Amino acid sequence: MTNPSDPIIRLRGVEKSFGAVRALAGVSLDLAPGECFGLVGHNGAGKSTLMNLLSGNLRPDSGSIEIGGQDVTAGYSPQVAVRHGVRCVYQELSLCPNLTVAENARITHPAIAGIGWRRRARALIGEMLDRVFPGHGISTDDVTGDLSIARRQMVEIARAFAVTEAEARVVILDEPTSSLDSVAAGKLLAHVRRYVEGGGTVVLISHLLGEILGTCDRIAVMRDGGVVALDAASGFTRNSLVAAMGSVAETAPAAARGRAALRDSAPKVVEARPARPETLSLAAHKGEVVGLAGLSGQGQTELLVQVFDHAAGTQVGGKVALVAGDRQSDGIFPLWSISQNISIGSLRQFLNGFLLDHDRADAFAEKWKERIGIRTPDVFQPILSLSGGNQQKALFARALGAPADIIVMDDPMRGVDVGTKQEVYAMIRDEAARGRTFLWYTTEMDELRNCDHVYVFREGAIVADLPRAEMTEERVLHASFRADA
């Protein structure tokens, strides 16, 4: 009924915003049957939002999604996606850890039921594992929670490609090789080619550019919520991909710092090393702003928490305060007022004997509200009455107001608007000039330009150590991606 060359999925002007942040700014894409479509971009470029829209986990604010010529925008959900043959392998695994490999196949393939279901489930997943990852060494009766992460990933992938009543027409793979070794990754990519040649469609998201260049037919580069380059894979090189991913130019050279001398003169206050065999170690001197760069989730947060906890193996000379980036899970006390949220970091200052002096705490919060510009009538409002960016300012106020010598910041600008960012940058430079030390994990290039020294993280280890003078966007990006491509 449909022409084989018609697109299987067609996106038209799809937009999605989270609060003030525009995650997707009108994306239009056609995916053809029998192609492998690569998606690359830096963190926050909109790849995962796009993937969540395709798999039905998010609804677009505007625009339309068509599958096989049928408009499915209204009421699109993961279940509808599966019914149309759209499968997705998520980065966070979605297996039930308490079930065996075969039982997990049953969960996503409701057709496997009745007498002999276990035999059929074993056959289905076992054959697919053999086909994609020959020599995988997984028994279909293994409990998935006991498997290594790599093997769990294999099961997850094999389950997505397995076909029962519901066909698999489009398979979306989000960083599928991140936990696989190079041999298994090679097998997967070979299977992707076979599957595509058989008429299937694959969307491949990966940070390994070599993988993308070698496997995909077409590649789209995303930046700031839009597709900035789209061409046949043969039209790209590794360097042209990196160039397309980066921002156009250094927007404005950060204020001349002339602070490189700090490394030589000021005392070292932090020395820490990730728990990895091959890694450089991180050092911060008094008054420095040290950047932790790299792709997200490469061990930066773990190192910051290590420093915060004064964990064994780290040398920390002074009190530490932390600015959380994941506000909901690490930062905000949702039932409290703005004042209570700000003052919790420095309560000892307000003790009168054993008792807290609420007036002094409130005055302190009021002072910081003015200083950091939290937009609210008064600090007695609930913290949740603030926008995300203003909540983040309250968290900055909590840490900056605390009697701490070292302030660690865990990608603290997520969801913060540009104006606020500039205010906070200025404040950080100010405080550093007064002798405070900052460890700043950020995934945004612009923010790294505010740092005196940058360490690049990859797979839990520190792989590059760049003084401000030597730091360029290109060097950070190259260090962030594995060289085996």
Add this chain to the structure above:
Amino acid sequence: MSGPVSPRLLRSLLPPLSLAAILIAIFYLQPRTMSYFGLNLLLNLAVPIALATIAQMFILCVNELDLSIGGFVSLVACITATWLHDTPLLGVAALAGLIAAYAGLGALIHLRNLPSIVVTLGMSFVWLGLAVLVLPTPGGKAPDYIRALMTLKPALVPFPIIAAVGLALVVHLFIMRSAWGTVLRGAGGNPRSLERAGWSLLRIKMTMFALAGFFGVLSGMALVGLTTSADANIALRYTLLSIAGVILGGGEFVGGRISPIGAVIGAMTLALAGSFLSFLRLNPDWQIGAQGAILIIVLALRVLISRAETRT
């Protein structure tokens, strides 16, 4: 997976080994128990406890906890000894209504996202109060067929052993082996992914609570069959025993990791622990305390084993 005995194997062997250890100790202290009648006597009261433990296991499987199962079993016992005996139709209807009430409880907890501990704590008042209303003073009479079933004397193997093995196997086949049971367990392991795959968590929770109600009803009926009469406080201990039984049997509080065979073994171990302690001539004052201690020791062993597991 190194070393002569893998921690995982050790872990799954812990429940049967505990049971064997306690049985051997009993046989050693009191050789007369090593007979048909001795075993019958020892294990009789383990049957209703095992049923209540299975009921609790279904609740734990979906990451909830039932603090009302003891009161519920008491209420069932009171209804069985009165209505089911005197006016069977009313009795059957009442028991069916109780199972439906359990399913409704599951729906309430899921839909309103309530803490199951507090809800079931409140329900324990309700069940107990209803039991007092049904049977204000101890008494009543077990229906003859239940009495006859519970006092069966099959050749060779005592009835409690047959009942326990049968119960463990049936529940194992259902929840561990069937396609449907797999989905039910999956809801404890990763509810989000189950929902993504198109299953209804509400329906699953209601099913699990209804199953718990069903086995709670069986437990109360079995208990009355053994004691012949009932009273409102008859099974209040079961709340704690059932939780302890599931955990002793290798189940976990979260994550849908359960084992029906283990749960039945755990229940029997706890039931035997009482007899063991009295054969030991341990001061009867310490009976309950020893049960608490056994629970703590087994949990401690488990922590040690799982520490070894993470090391390898």
Add this chain to the structure above:
Amino acid sequence: MSAARRLLGQPWLWAWLGALAVWLATAAYTDGKGSGEVLSAALTFGAFFVIVALGQMFVITLGPGNVDLSIPACMTLAGTVSMKTMGGAAGMIPLGLALALAIGAAVGVTNFALIRLLRIPPIIATLSASFIFQSAAIWWNRGLRVKPPQPLADFTTAKIAGIPFIAILVIVLALVAHVVLTRTLYGRGVIAIGQNMRAAHLAGIRVERIRAATYILCAALAGLCGFLLAGFSGGAALNMGEEYLLSSIAVVVIGGTSVAGGFANVPGLWGAALFLFLLVTMLNTFGAGAGLRMVLTGLIIIGVIVAASGGTRKT
């Protein structure tokens, strides 16, 4: 106008209104006869409820899964040991009190050690430990009922201007607890942990130290309650703590403290304790039996959490 709105927003208001309504209904039924005595009895029994509920409130405020189920066993153990040690001698009262508090503290340390070292969920840890405490009490007691020293018995039943002295004492205790909750580092820490344990840690709060202190405080208050209750009721009985397990949780929940943690209030405890006692009295006056009383109590507890939970699940 805004004062009225602020009053309506107080979490403890409903418990107090409930208590008042129930008392008035009882008084109306009896034409006001004996309603003074009822109130006096409510203050005495309510005082015992409030002592344990104060501890339970701090524990529940620590967040989901935190609850102390060893309160009854701890009360019984502290009551029996202290009564037997005092042996009715007035001079031994300070020692008996110290012993009851020390037993409570030891129970709290045990509970927290199980939770922290064996990583047992608090419910099961406090439950299994309570078996041991209960056995210890049975063993120590040996079926005897040692009378409390006369001054202690007099003290627990004394009245000043018709108000039970023990109620005044517990009102003072509640005031102290209120100050601890709202104006100390510890209280702030408890509330922060209950809202978000990880965020509390990352804000520099010493989470484990505060949790330990909370379980110890709760058990020590249970010990105190056991001591006073044994003095009040003419000696320690092995089942004296029984009704305090469910009641302590019910009083906390009805009093407007969040079961999900991170939000607590002290005035509600007194309102809820009076409400629960007066409710039972009212049902008694109306001629309801024990069964109906329990059913209604249970349904009210569930009704309160359903009403308090507010949000339905998004799916």
